[in-house]
Amino acid sequence: MKILTADGTSELELLETMHNRSTEIDRQVSETVSGILADVCTRGDDAVRDYTEKFDGKRPGALELSPDALENAYAQVPARFIESLTRAAENIRAFHERQKREGFITTQPNGVVMGQRVRGLARVGLYVPGGKAAYPSSVLMNAIPAKVAGVGELVMVAPPGKEGTVNPYILAAAKVAGVDRVFAIGGAQAVAALAYGTASVPKVDKIVGPGNIYVATAKRLVFGAVDIDMIAGPSEILVVADETADPAYLAADLMSQAEHDPLASAVLLTVSRKLAEQTLAEIDRQKAALSRREIIEQSLRDFGAIIVCKNLADCLCLANRIAPEHLELMVNQPMHWLGMVENAGSVFLGQYSPEPLGDYYAGPNHVLPTSGTARFFSPLSVDTFVKKSSFIYYSREALDKGKDDIVTLAEAEGLTAHANSIKVRFGQ
Numbered sequence: 001m002k003i004l005t006a007d008g009t010s011e012l013e014l015l016e017t018m019h020n021r022s023t024e025i026d027r028q029v030s031e032t033v034s035g036i037l038a039d040v041c042t043r044g045d046d047a048v049r050d051y052t053e054k055f056d057g058k059r060p061g062a063l064e065l066s067p068d069a070l071e072n073a074y075a076q077v078p079a080r081f082i083e084s085l086t087r088a089a090e091n092i093r094a095f096h097e098r099q100k101r102e103g104f105i106t107t108q109p110n111g112v113v114m115g116q117r118v119r120g121l122a123r124v125g126l127y128v129p130g131g132k133a134a135y136p137s138s139v140l141m142n143a144i145p146a147k148v149a150g151v152g153e154l155v156m157v158a159p160p161g162k163e164g165t166v167n168p169y170i171l172a173a174a175k176v177a178g179v180d181r182v183f184a185i186g187g188a189q190a191v192a193a194l195a196y197g198t199a200s201v202p203k204v205d206k207i208v209g210p211g212n213i214y215v216a217t218a219k220r221l222v223f224g225a226v227d228i229d230m231i232a233g234p235s236e237i238l239v240v241a242d243e244t245a246d247p248a249y250l251a252a253d254l255m256s257q258a259e260h261d262p263l264a265s266a267v268l269l270t271v272s273r274k275l276a277e278q279t280l281a282e283i284d285r286q287k288a289a290l291s292r293r294e295i296i297e298q299s300l301r302d303f304g305a306i307i308v309c310k311n312l313a314d315c316l317c318l319a320n321r322i323a324p325e326h327l328e329l330m331v332n333q334p335m336h337w338l339g340m341v342e343n344a345g346s347v348f349l350g351q352y353s354p355e356p357l358g359d360y361y362a363g364p365n366h367v368l369p370t371s372g373t374a375r376f377f378s379p380l381s382v383d384t385f386v387k388k389s390s391f392i393y394y395s396r397e398a399l400d401k402g403k404d405d406i407v408t409l410a411e412a413e414g415l416t417a418h419a420n421s422i423k424v425r426f427g428q
């Protein structure tokens with residue numbers, strides 16, 4: 001990870017290099033994933049078993065877990081974990097309850113009733129990552145908003161470990177969050193099974209949840225066969241810091257996301273070269289004690305950067321251009337700068353709102369758009385799990401009033417059958 005001074009060109013070149021590196025990886029991964037999707041579409045469970053054996057280490061028997069597996073996992077994990085998980089679940093539920101939308105009805109005096117209905121989706125597939133690390137927190141972040149939205153059936157997939165079983169912390173979280181069915185499959189093969197359906201895995205209406213590049217690419221490619229939430233791939237953090245920030249906090253927060261994946265990205269934009277140098281030194285000092293040091297080093301080497309900008313406004317402009325998944329504002333007056341943020345999945349304000357607070361606990365969702373897609377995607381929310389439909393009731397009197405307009409518009413489009421459907425009701 002190098003320190004670079006922004007001059008209007010070199011920082012953009014650096015970001016471009018990082019972007020090109022990930023585009024080349026995306027291209028290679030897309031080829032692999034397309035093959036997996038086609039194979040699962042044709043051969044169903046057999047293909048899912050083959051890929052599970054290949055990528056996760058053990059050939060599975062039944063792909064679906066019994067409800068007992070969730071009960072046993074719940075009993076097996078430490079009570080302290082369940083207490084913390086339950087408190088986190090309460091915070092997440094409270095935040096997402098605020099997102100609930102009601103439908104509406106509008107009436108007019110001459111016999112018109114119209115409205116919009118909001119309904120939970122019938123069946124949703126939740127992807128829970130479990131390759132390099134297990135993510136029980138992601139179970140809560142997916143399943144709680146789905147339940148709040150009123151989804152009919154929640155089908156969770158998570159990759160089995162080498163011993164062929166799903167991590168018990170993930171299963172305990174599935175019980176706490178009320179997941180209906182669990183399949184021990186992961187990667188692109190799990191996304192394909194949910195999108196196309198197999199003998200064991202039911203076809204779903206929408207696939208949600210984060211995952212590595214294979215998972216994110218598979219979701220992108222099955223979109224159309226099913227709906228998806230967004231592209232939530234390898235994690236990203238971008239920190240904007242002024243000279244008041246503590247370099248120890250900056251280093252810690254950058255590494256907190258780098259540890260997710262060698263493809264995770266961690267970028268610091270600051271106005272102080274001294275702070276940049278101190279942060280680098282802090283990274284070296286702190287990382288020695290961290291368990292996933294190798295992943296952190298790879299991620300910081302390939303997708304890490306420290307850029308010194310002229311002023312905070314320039315930092316924010318660059319941050320908006322990058323559109324990071326997580327944006328930390330480690331500045332003296334974070335609320336003041338929040339208004340300048342255009343593109344970010346979630347914003348963390350001030351020294352005591354580190355990114356992991358949002359990953360686990362505060363309440364807002366941690367499934368967030370990555371790879372610059374925060375320009376147009378939103379965080380996972382209750383909205384992700386609902387569909388809206390409208391309804392119309394017109395009395396004879398109301399239709400009579402509007403009939404000539406409708407006929408005129410239909411005939412202008414050359415659609416005489418449309419016009420006839422109106423006219424026939426009035427003997428014309």
Ligand SMILES: NC(=O)c1ccc[n+]([C@@H]2O[C@H](COP(=O)([O-])OP(=O)(O)OC[C@H]3O[C@@H](n4cnc5c(N)ncnc54)[C@H](O)[C@@H]3O)[C@@H](O)[C@H]2O)c1
Binds near residue numbers: 128
């Ligand atoms: N954006 C978010 O909201 C968010 C939240 C949590 C985690 N994450 C990200 O989720 C990811 C979790 O990744 P993970 O790997 O630990 O778990 P994962 O469950 O996403 O992926 C594991 C699966 O990847 C597949 N796979 C691995 N190598 C493969 C290969 N060479 N070819 C084809 N398939 C292969 C396997 O099927 C395996 O089961 C990380 O990138 C992390 O940053 C993102």
Ligand SMILES: N[C@H](CO)Cc1c[nH]c[nH+]1
Binds near residue numbers: 235359368
């Ligand atoms: N930071 C991840 C989202 O990019 C979410 C997560 C789960 N556990 C820890 N972190």
Ligand SMILES: [Zn+2]
Binds near residue numbers: 235256260356359
């Ligand atoms: Zn995280």
